[in-house]
Amino acid sequence: MKKKTADSINYDDSVITIRDLHKSFGEKDILKGVDLDLFRGENLVVLGRSGTGKSVLIKIIVGLLKADRGSVNVLGTSMEGIDVEELRQLRLKIGFSFQNSALYDSMTVRENIEFPLVRIKKHLKRKEVNHAVSSVLESVGLLQAIDQMPAELSGGQRKRIGIARTLILQPEIMLYDEPTAGLDPLTCIEINKLINDVQDQFKTSSIIITHDLACAKTVGDRIVMLLDGTFEREGDFEDIFNTQDSRVKPFYDYNFID
Secondary structure (H helix, E strand, C coil), rough: CCCCCCCCEEEEEEEEEEEEEEEECCCCCEEEEEEEEEEEEEEEEEECCCCCCCHHHHHHHHCCCCCEEEEECCCEEEEECCCHHHHHHHHEEEHHHHHHCCCCEEEEEEHHHHHHHCCCCCCCCCCHHHHHHHHHHHHCCCCHHCCCCCHHHHHHHHHHHHHHHHHCCCCEEEEECCCCCCCCCHHHHHHHHHHHHHHHHCCEEEEEECCHHHHHHHHCCEEEEECCCCEEEECCHHHHHHCCCCCCCCHHHHHHCC
16 A cells, blocks of 8 residues: 555544444345444545445445444534535535546536536636636646536546546545546556545545455555455455455455456
8 A cells, every 4th residue: 555654644533433334225234334434634445346335335424325223423423313404514525526427418627617616605706716627627637628528538537527526625525436447557547646646635535435456555545345244354455465265365366367
């Protein structure tokens, strides 16, 4: 994993705290007592096979799903019994990078990025909006694409624009859902670098949901692995995969062995 300076992560400040989290759909148990902390300034990678509940976890964090049992606290706010306005205010502090980028195809890059800003901060003048859009596009290396349509962009560029749109509201927490899915290896490297750059430049605390081990190794300050509905392995990359566990070893072999 990447090396950090001692003061870049505050292990005394948990921005997300989850305890004994359970979630089922019908008779299928997905999360079976999950405990998790995301510390301020940290990039936390959640690894797991498809269908193990990784995306369910982050949907619960942002209030798109409700837990069956357990506690979820985000930036000092309990998700249990949260009202609509409290949830709206909380979501303004959370950036969600969707797997498919979720851009509006009928809008230019400029219009896509400014959309959440002008909807939330109606008092901003056009000059301030333009400056914010240009700044965030520059931070993801795509200022030159400001007047293009999403259909004119590559998959990696669309991913960058999607991240830029979340960053324009300056979130405290970033949630990345399979950020490298469907991208070629060189573009994956670029996206991994961008995730690290966002952490450094915007001082975000992030959860990265992935099954891409190259991504996990590159961006993760800490890695947890979701197995059978709970986090049974935690640590750095070597800690996670220094095992003969039949649930873990094939995961590594698929990613790194021809």
